[in-house]
Amino acid sequence: MEILAVSGLSKAYGGVRALHEVSFSVAAGELVAMIGPNGAGKTTCFNIINGQVEPDSGDVRFEGRSLAGEQPRRIWRLGVGRTFQIAATFGSMTARENVQTALLSHRGLTRSFSGSAGEILLEETDALLGRVGLDDQKEQPSAELAYGDVKRLELAMAIANRPRLLLMDEPTAGMAPEEREALMALAADLARREKLAVLFTEHDVEVVFGYADRVVVLHQGELIASGAPEEVRADPRVREVYLGDA
Secondary structure, X not given: OXXXXXXXXXXXXXXXXXXXXXXXXXXXOOEEEEEOOOOOOHHHHHHHHOOOOOOOXXXXXXXXXXXXXXXXXXXXXXXXXXXXXXXXXXXXXXXXXXXXXXXXXXXXXXXXXXXXXXXXXXXXXXXXXXXXXXXXXXXXXXXXXXXXXXXXXXXXXXXXXXXXXXXXXXXXXXXXXXXXXXHHHHHHHHHHHHOOEEEEEOOOHHHHHHHOOEEEEEEOOEXXXXXXXXXXXXXXHHHHHXXXXX
């Protein structure tokens, strides 16, 4: 089942062409990696899908519905989760409070309480923390967590609204090799078990070719290759502009 369909996406900033006629899709239960050199257009594409940037032309459809003109908050409520290259959590809040806040926002309850969230949605909160391996650190302030744990906390927040599509922008950036493996294994397990569509950007080629079901490659705003990992890895143009001898 196709969850995300991007068609003919174009965006320019002044005379700089960030994206040009980019099209691809992501199905339920599938992990698709988007790769390319810095400046290839990956973040612009993510920001358009997420509603932070409006395209000049083209369309983004989520479960058959166009996201054109929708605000990021609305897109999140529709079922699109996102993690960022620089993890976005509330440093002064505990891991538990961060996830509670995400759950309360999803339920539209953020204006119905003041002060501490207390016992609200506590069982669901702790279940999410358990899924990402943070059972023993739920009372730890986010600012005091190791970086790999912050990334896992951000993932728990991203799946708090039970998304059908998860956007992960360089999820393993700044992580140690063993942390990278653990996080991507978790994302892959979520995709398989819950039929979650995952689109991720990543510079670590071992992560890309170790976990992606398909790979799309951008270069100077254009889609230059798309297909199975080994097919893309062997593509002469991809090797020329990005992979080299990797």
